[in-house]
Every structure is written in structure tokens, then in C-alpha cells.
Amino acid sequence: MRLAYLCLVQKATPLLEVHRSLGAQITVFGGWAMPLRYQSELKEHQAVREKVGLFDLSHMGEFLVRGPGAAAYLQRLLTNDLARLTPGRAQYTFLLNPQGGVLDDLIVYQLEPQLFLLVVNAAHIEKDWAWLQDNLPSAGVELQNISEETVLLALSGPDSTTILTPLTEGAEVSTLPYYACYKGVVAGISEVLVATTGYTGEWTYELFVRREAGTHLWEAIMNQGSVQPAGLSARNTLRLEMGYLLCGQDIDEETTPLEAGAGWAVKLEKGDFIGRGALLRQKAQGLxxxxxxxxxxxxxxxxxxxxxxxxxxxxxxxxxxxxxxxxxxxxxxxxxxxxxxxxxxxxxxxxxxxxxxxxxxxxxxxxxxxxxxxxxxxxx
Missing domain, CATH: 2.40.30.110 (Aminomethyltransferase beta-barrel domains)
Known part of the structure; x- marks a missing residue:
């Protein structure tokens, strides 16, 4: 049984022992050993809806895309209109196959004029990475997979701003708009990417930090008091109450964003992108x-x-x-x-x-x- 478990697990969150010390039940998700729940998924769900919860999302994938051709390259691969982004803002979008089916849904952050961060689903890291490489132009774009170097924490709930504010330096997190991001100092850690994106329907700060600083950031947030650690089970019920899509279940390569009711993240008028022709035909013919x-x-x-x-x-x-x-x-x-x-x-x-x-x-x-x-x- 132990051998079968190990065969399923390819990677583990750097905070795995921290979660175990908190009594977490560990599960395998997308090849990662991650906390499913701590004591009660109901308690965790309610904490996020009513107060605040802290998630470890280090199983998610992070890719950097940089260079003078980065924006044009991503504009051809993604369904949303990258031209609407400016540095410090983010966008929900899709990677499609030529038939218009969903390879993955993801968030793209513009960090600098020629630097973007893609955050992809854990189960699709290898597939997405291969797709990006297969469609890479001969010059002008550089890809970097920083998934294993990155810890991602999500502080989510009505009290998230109250908890995070004392830990931040040089920025007023309470004034950040939705789907914004900036790099700053959090809990004494430099170069933390703070983003107001999330998957629960509550006001959320997603914090991207270097792997070696992940445990320190988790403990600093927990030490603020009244923060409930929350696992993947509560995250799933929270996202489902909002109707948020889960790639691999609600959407896959046999479904299109139009069928999934996510046409708002598809800008057919922006110009050509992979899968656009199929979506135009589907729209013309009717769902x-x-x-x-x-x-x-x-x-x-x-x-x-x-x-x-x-x-x-x-x-x-x-x-x-x-x-x-x-x-x-x-x-x-x-x-x-x-x-x-x-x-x-x-x-x-x-x-x-x-x-x-x-x-x-x-x-x-x-x-x-x-x-x-x-x-x-x-x-x-």
C-alpha cells in the first residue's frame, strides 16, 4: 500500500511536514502530496466564508515568459486579449487546442512590459510546458519553468486584508484592485509577488515566494492569530459554490470555453489565436x-x-x-x-x-x- 502511494506521488509541497504537524490528512492531487483537510473541511469552508483561511497551493505551476516577443507570442496562444493588460494586472484565460478544446485554464500576470507569469493547473504542468515550447518562435521569447522553485500561499476571506496588512512593507494592500499584483516585502521576505486573484469567491491574496522562504511566510501569517489552515477539500466546495470551473472535470479538451459559459474570457475580435477558427464556427452554428x-x-x-x-x-x-x-x-x-x-x-x-x-x-x-x-x- 505504501509503495502504491509513493508511485502516485511525484512531488510534495515544501510545507508538507508543517501540514502534518497541524494534523492534516494528506492526499495525492495531480501527482502532488497535498493537505486535503485538517480537522474539518466544514470548519475550514466556514472560516474562509466568514473570517479567513490559509491555503498552500504550491502544487500549481508557474512559468515566466520574457522577451520583446513575449506579448505577441502569448496573444497567439491565449484566448483573452493580452493587449488589455498593463504591468501589475492579471487576466483569466485559456490555452486551447486547434479544435477549440481546453488544454488548461490559467491566470496570466504582466509583471513588466516584457515579462509575464503564467500560473497553470498542477495536473497540466508538463502538458502546458510542452505546448508552450512546441509553439515557441525562433527568437524573441524565453521560457522559464519556476514551478519547483516557488511556494504559493492563498490568504482568503473577509479578514484577509486585516491579517496581511501588518506583514507588508511599502504598499497599501487594502487599496489593490481585483486581479492586480505587485512585488514587495512581506513578513521581512523581499520580492514576494502579492496578487489579488483567487478561487474561493472571497477576497484573496495569493502570495508567490521563493521555496526556501515558504515555511517562514506560512508561519508568519499563522502567527497573526485566528487564521484557519484550509485544505483542498474546502477549496473545492468554495469554488463550486461560486461556479468556478475545474479543469479536467468541468472543462477538458472535448469542451470549449463557449460551451462552459466562459465566453467572457475569449476575445474573438482580437485577432488570430490557436483554436479561434473552431470557436468562430461553433458560435456561427450555435451551441x-x-x-x-x-x-x-x-x-x-x-x-x-x-x-x-x-x-x-x-x-x-x-x-x-x-x-x-x-x-x-x-x-x-x-x-x-x-x-x-x-x-x-x-x-x-x-x-x-x-x-x-x-x-x-x-x-x-x-x-x-x-x-x-x-x-x-x-x-x-
């Missing part, structure tokens, strides 16, 4: 399926990944891609693909232990009162 939110009428009904979605007459419509019991709503919630003709408010059915159970089609997010959404509304 045949779409990703929707689904809510159960009873807390006892928990829709799970892979369950078939049916019409009232029992005809197959699609499948659930992600599902859980929402800790905030105390109801089952899910994402799933249905025919494009299905409307918000309609019902679809699932078969649970031989019983046909209805789910109501809705538009995510499932939870609308979060510190992130409140902050965005206040800035309008």
Missing part, C-alpha cells in the same frame, strides 16, 4: 450543449460527478461534472452539461438509488454574498 448550475430541493440529495442528467421521461440529457453539498446553502449543488435549449428554472432529473430526483437549472454563482462580490459592488 448544442452548455454548462449550467444545478440545485437540489433537499439537503439529502447530493449530486455527484459523473451522474447522468435525464429528462422527466428518462431520456439522457448530459452529465454532472462537479457536485457537492453546499456548506453555505445546505443543499446539493452541481455543474453539468445539458442541451443548449434547456432554460434557467427548468428541471432535470438524476437517478439516485433507483429513485428519480429533480434538480433545478440555475445560473451560478450559487452563493452571492461574499467579501469579493461585496467589494466589487462597492467599487461600482
Amino acid at each position: 448544442t450543449r452548455k454548462l449550467v448550475g444545478l440545485v437540489s430541493e433537499s439537503p439529502r440529495v447530493i449530486p455527484r460527478e459523473g451522474i447522468a442528467l435525464l429528462s422527466e421521461a428518462g431520456q439522457p440529457l448530459g452529465r454532472i461534472t462537479s457536485g457537492t453539498l453546499s456548506p453555505t446553502l445546505q443543499r446539493g449543488i452541481a455543474l453539468g452539461y445539458v442541451p443548449a435549449t434547456v432554460s434557467i428554472g427548468e428541471k432535470v432529473w438524476i437517478d439516485l438509488r433507483g429513485q428519480r430526483v429533480p434538480l433545478t437549472v440555475t445560473r451560478p454563482p450559487f452563493v452571492s454574498d461574499t467579501s469579493l462580490l461585496r467589494r466589487q459592488k462597492a467599487r461600482l
